[in-house]
Amino acid sequence: MPWRMLRPIVRVGILTEPPPQPLAPQSPAGGKDEAEQRAIREEFMSIFGPALAIRQVDPGTCNGCGLEMHALNNLYYNIEGLGIKFVVGPRHADLLLVTGPVSAHMDTALRRTYEAMPAPKLVVAVGECGCNGGVFGESYASRGRVADLLPVDVEVRGCPPAPGTG
Amino acid sequence: MANDEPANHGSARSRDGPLAVQSRLAPTEFRLPGLDCAFTRLLGPLPMHRAQVTRAQWRAACSVVRSLGGRLVTIWGIDRRTSAGHFAVAVAYALNSGLVWLDLPLTDDDPTSYPDLTATFACAGRLQRAVADLSGLNASGAADARPWLRHAAWPEDYFPLRREPSGRERFEALDESYPFVTVTGDGVHEIAVGPVHAGIIEPGHFRFSVVGERVLRLEQRLGYTHKGIEKRLEGMSLAQGARLAARVSGDSTVAYSWAYCCATETLCATEAPLRAQWLRAMALERERIANHLGDLGALGNDAAFAFGLAQFWRLREAWQRRSAELVGHRLMMDWIVPGGVASDLAPQALHIASEDCQALEAQVRLLESIYDAHAGVQDRFVGTGRVDAQLARQLNLTGMAARASGVGTDLRADFASIPYEALQVRKVQANEGDVAARVAVRFGEIYESLRLIRKLAQELPAGPTMADLPVPQSRGCAAGWVEAWRGEVLVTIELDERGLIARAHCHDPSWQNWPALEHAVIDNIVPDFPLINKSFNLSYSGQDL
Numbered sequence: 001m002p003w004r005m006l007r008p009i010v011r012v013g014i015l016t017e018p019p020p021q022p023l024a025p026q027s028p029a030g031g032k033d034e035a036e037q038r039a040i041r042e043e044f045m046s047i048f049g050p051a052l053a054i055r056q057v058d059p060g061t062c063n064g065c066g067l068e069m070h071a072l073n074n075l076y077y078n079i080e081g082l083g084i085k086f087v088v089g090p091r092h093a094d095l096l097l098v099t100g101p102v103s104a105h106m107d108t109a110l111r112r113t114y115e116a117m118p119a120p121k122l123v124v125a126v127g128e129c130g131c132n133g134g135v136f137g138e139s140y141a142s143r144g145r146v147a148d149l150l151p152v153d154v155e156v157r158g159c160p161p162a163p164g165t166g
Numbered sequence: 167m168a169n170d171e172p173a174n175h176g177s178a179r180s181r182d183g184p185l186a187v188q189s190r191l192a193p194t195e196f197r198l199p200g201l202d203c204a205f206t207r208l209l210g211p212l213p214m215h216r217a218q219v220t221r222a223q224w225r226a227a228c229s230v231v232r233s234l235g236g237r238l239v240t241i242w243g244i245d246r247r248t249s250a251g252h253f254a255v256a257v258a259y260a261l262n263s264g265l266v267w268l269d270l271p272l273t274d275d276d277p278t279s280y281p282d283l284t285a286t287f288a289c290a291g292r293l294q295r296a297v298a299d300l301s302g303l304n305a306s307g308a309a310d311a312r313p314w315l316r317h318a319a320w321p322e323d324y325f326p327l328r329r330e331p332s333g334r335e336r337f338e339a340l341d342e343s344y345p346f347v348t349v350t351g352d353g354v355h356e357i358a359v360g361p362v363h364a365g366i367i368e369p370g371h372f373r374f375s376v377v378g379e380r381v382l383r384l385e386q387r388l389g390y391t392h393k394g395i396e397k398r399l400e401g402m403s404l405a406q407g408a409r410l411a412a413r414v415s416g417d418s419t420v421a422y423s424w425a426y427c428c429a430t431e432t433l434c435a436t437e438a439p440l441r442a443q444w445l446r447a448m449a450l451e452r453e454r455i456a457n458h459l460g461d462l463g464a465l466g467n468d469a470a471f472a473f474g475l476a477q478f479w480r481l482r483e484a485w486q487r488r489s490a491e492l493v494g495h496r497l498m499m500d501w502i503v504p505g506g507v508a509s510d511l512a513p514q515a516l517h518i519a520s521e522d523c524q525a526l527e528a529q530v531r532l533l534e535s536i537y538d539a540h541a542g543v544q545d546r547f548v549g550t551g552r553v554d555a556q557l558a559r560q561l562n563l564t565g566m567a568a569r570a571s572g573v574g575t576d577l578r579a580d581f582a583s584i585p586y587e588a589l590q591v592r593k594v595q596a597n598e599g600d601v602a603a604r605v606a607v608r609f610g611e612i613y614e615s616l617r618l619i620r621k622l623a624q625e626l627p628a629g630p631t632m633a634d635l636p637v638p639q640s641r642g643c644a645a646g647w648v649e650a651w652r653g654e655v656l657v658t659i660e661l662d663e664r665g666l667i668a669r670a671h672c673h674d675p676s677w678q679n680w681p682a683l684e685h686a687v688i689d690n691i692v693p694d695f696p697l698i699n700k701s702f703n704l705s706y707s708g709q710d711l
Binding site for chain 1: 317319320324326331333334335336337339341361362364365366367368369389390391392393394395397398409410413414415416417419460473476477479480482483486490496497499529532533535536539705706707710
């Protein structure tokens with residue numbers, strides 16, 4: 001039995017791919033601003049880089065984004081190998097990752113999740129729906145984009161965004 | 167479906183080119199025994215018939231369908247006050263002879279209620295509650311009149327699927343209390359879970375009543391992801407609606423697109439070219455495999471066997487990457503479009519798609535042997551979350567889960583349709599109805615789908631992959647019915663006089679299977695719930711709409 005398990009493990013080897021490189025700073029002019037931004041970025045990465053805890057909330061997706069979030073944990077992306085971990089509660093999360101439009105029924109639960117997270121906290125909206133309401137838009141049942149409810153720091157477009165998009 | 171009625175093995179779709187809409191809706195000889203109403207045939211790949219009924223016939227048909235061993239698929243309300251001056255309610259049943267769509271105009275002095283069907287079909291309950299929430303039409307005499315899809319986000323007297331609301335109204339969300347059924351007794355306590363779950367899962371609420379570890383009762387509360395899909399479809403052109411229909415449930419996007427396109431093509435009095443239909447089937451089988459791979463990995467993980475998760479998810483990733491290479495999208499979204507498929511596959515791509523199957527089959531067979539031989543995994547799988555055949559029939563369990571409970575319906579095998587009639591689909595079945603049976607059916611379906619993909623790739627007919635799609639300018643109604651990986655998906659569309667969508671209804675097999683999960687967990691321990699839940703892996707979005 002252990003031998004049979006070892007075979008696929010050994011044959012497959014290490015599939016993990018190098019992570020995408022961080023984007024270059026987008027400051028238009030050099031100088032003080034850029035230096036400051038770089039300092040903030042470095043400080044941020046030194047604190048969160050190797051240990052970022054993500055709480056993912058789906059307030060109304062079609063479940064396509066969820067499938068791709070799961071894929072981040074597979075051997076190819078191995079997001080935990082980068083020190084980034086999906087956690088099961090808001091109390092120990094640094095980042096709230098929201099996929100999908102916010103359904104009216106999830107409005108309260110999403111806000112409460114955000115409130116339950118300790119500061120400082122980041123919010124990332126993932127997918128077309130999270131960024132702009134997507135095909136579901138705004139209606140009696142859908143609040144549309146996440147940024148209308150929570151302070152969104154980063155938006156990741158795509159329907160759904162492939163793992164590794166950023 | 168029972169086996170006492172001969173299956174209809176005539177191909178439903180005419181092959182001699184587009185016909186006038188009028189002749190497509192010609193009366194047929196189709197009858198329901200003991201029911202005096204005239205059916206018209208709805209064209210499409212599968213046999214489907216539609217008739218208007220009276221209240222008495224609505225009740226009688228329900229009993230007839232039950233006695234024939236048929237299943238209730240879905241119920242939906244329609245506001246036809248503009249065109250016909252009344253509301254209507256419709257029901258779809260599945261029989262060995264095909265789909266039956268019955269339409270009940272609520273014309274008499276009781277314009278907003280219709281006879282309850284729950285006494286015959288338990289699964290009608292939630293569907294009827296949804297009709298009451300969205301269309302304001304009530305099943306008279308139904309025991310459970312609690313709201314289902316409406317929580318407290320919009321007022322009780324706001325019915326989004328009626329013609330008055332634009333659907334763009336916005337209301338303040340209120341706090342609400344939902345009257346869950348309570349269980350009392352010595353040592354009984356409740357565990358409330360959700361709507362936000364401890365993982366990357368869609369939102370829903372589960373209320374367990376337990377004694378110690380043992381589950382006495384589970385009550386589900388769904389509707390959290392309701393985002394008004396059906397209202398949003400109203401007024402769209404058929405072309406516009408395709409993207410939305412593809413996003414009813416992302417894990418079944420291929421199936422929904424195909425079902426939507428079947429209905430659309432019938433309404434446009436055309437049909438997709440043969441090659442496109444074969445390619446659609448290839449995508450549907452790829453989708454089935456992707457979902458089974460993912461779930462088999464997650465099931466291993468829920469049984470504390472992380473090796474299974476790692477192995478199956480690497481296979482799924484490679485599979486999804488190949489889908490992206492073949493059709494340009496990892497989940498194959500928006501590849502199936504009205505008229506055909508968005509791009510053709512070159513001979514080289516077909517060769518790769520076919521070669522992949524051989525390699526994947528060997529790897530999955532090895533992993534299956536590891537699961538089978540692992541005492542810890544089998545200890546968690548065997549006997550857990552059982553739904554026996556009798557209960558499965560009673561609840562109208564559908565799709566993969568039904569086949570694991572010995573109730574074998576599979577639209578691909580039960581009806582002769584293009585291209586499945588040429589492939590001779592082998593139905594995969596098990597009888598035990600437990601987690602192990604659902605795992606076994608998933609393994610079997612992977613092998614069968616791999617065989618189908620190889621055959622589809624090797625024998626793919628030549629020709630175009632897109633048909634011209636005349637834009638309809640008049641009323642009409644049509645349906646598309648497809649065996650998705652989870653079970654049957656049904657999309658019905660009614661057009662208004664301008665040829666725009668007046669009402670579209672999308673049905674997910676999760677409607678039938680969610681209540682079965684409530685039964686499956688009874689007498690199991692709480693820690694086995696995630697395992698049982700994953701073995702079904704039902705869609706929240708698909709049922710919440």
